[in-house]
Amino acid sequence: MKRRLEVSELIFKILAYTLLTAFAICCLYPFVYAISSAISGRDVVDNNEIILLPKDIQFAAFAEIFKNNAFWISYANTLFLTFYGTVFSLFVAILGG
Structure with a gap:
């Protein structure tokens, strides 16, 4: 109740x-x-x-950004650092554990 x-x-x-x-x-x-x-x-x-x-x-701003080669280089750099930074952090955490 x-x-x-x-x-x-x-x-x-x-x-x-x-x-x-x-x-x-x-x-x-x-x-x-x-x-x-x-x-x-x-x-x-x-x-x-x-x-x-x-x-x-x-959406002209998005079209302009996607045409720019520097955007794609920066995006690839972000993915690279994210992936290998995560792998490195996991490696250090596993060794520390």
């Missing part, structure tokens, strides 16, 4: 969920803003017209 919540428990739950929701929004907003800025037009981004959702959606 479900017991009835006391007033103090109810206030605590409301406060806890409110604070957790605010914290989650604060954590997620930068990612949403970065994605919105990435797919919005340059003029919209330069004029700071983006708050949450993208405006004047364009």
